[in-house]
Amino acid sequence: MPDTPQTLESLRRQIDEIDDAIHDLIMRRAGVVGDIAATKSSDRVAMRPGREATILRRLAARHEGAFPLPELTRIWRELITGFTRMQGPFAIAVYAPEGHDDLWDLARDHYGSHTPMTPVAAPIQAIRAVHEGTATLAVVPWPVEADGDPWWRILFSDDPRTPRIVGSLPFVVTERHRDEPLALAVAHIEPEPTGDDHAMIAVEVTGDISRSRLKQTFETVGLPPVAFWTRQARTAEDPVIHLVDVADFVAIDDSRLLRLAERLQEDLAPRIRLIGGFATPIAIGRRS
C-alpha cells in the first residue's frame, strides 16, 4: 500500500480508537480493583505477589504477534503497581549502597516508575524499615554462601511481626538479565500458592550435618531442595543455620516440616522455620 497522507491519517485514526479502547479498559479495571480493595482489610498490605505472578504467566502464555513480550510484561508491571498503589501506601527500601545500583534497577523495573524508593546501605536496614513500617517491602540481595553474617538470619524468628520473603527479582527474566544479580523481596504478605513456587526453609542445628544428609532428608520428606546456604557458627555456642531453597509451595502448617523436624531430631535438635517463599520467575529467552 502506498504511504499516502490519506492512508497514514486513517491508520492513525485506528491507533487513536485502539488507544481509547485500551484507556477505557484500564479505567474499567480500576473500578474492579476498587471493589477488590473493599474486600481487603485496610491495615494489611494490598499487594498479592502470587496473583501478580499468575496474571503475568497467563498473559505471557497467550501472547502472539510482533509486539515484544518483555515490553508487554513491563507494561503490566507498571499497571499492577499502579493498581497496588491505588489501594494504599506502598514504598520500598532497596539495598543500594553507593556505586551498586543493580538492585535499584531491578526494583524499579518490577515495582514501577513512580513507587517511592529509598536506598539503604545494608540489607538489614531494608528489612528493619519493613519491620518498623517505614517501608512496605524490602529488596535485598539473593543469598551468597560466602556471607558470614547473612541478612536472612534475622527472618529466623518466632515473632509474628517478622516479615517474610515474598518474591524473587527479576520475575520476568530476559536476555538483559544474563549474569546480573538476583534479589529477593521481603514484606508482611501471606503467601498464596500459584502452582509453581519455591519455599525458603531455615534449619538451625546444634551439631554437624553434611550437605548430602541435609539434601537427602529434605528429599525423603518430599521437599525438593534446589539450593543451600550455610551460616557457620562463630563460637561453640553459636548455632549453625542452613537456608534451603525448595522447589514447591510450603504452607506454615505443612506436615512435611514436621516430618523434617522428626528426621533431624535424633542428633541435631533442629529448629525449623519457614522464612518465606516466592512464585517461580518466568524466563523469556534464555538465561544460562
Ligand SMILES: O=C(O)C(=O)C[C@]1(C(=O)O)C=C[C@@H](O)C=C1
Ligand atoms: O487481585 C488483587 O488482589 C488485586 O489487588 C488486583 C491486582 C491487579 O491489579 O490485578 C493488584 C494488586 C495485587 O498485587 C494483585 C492484583
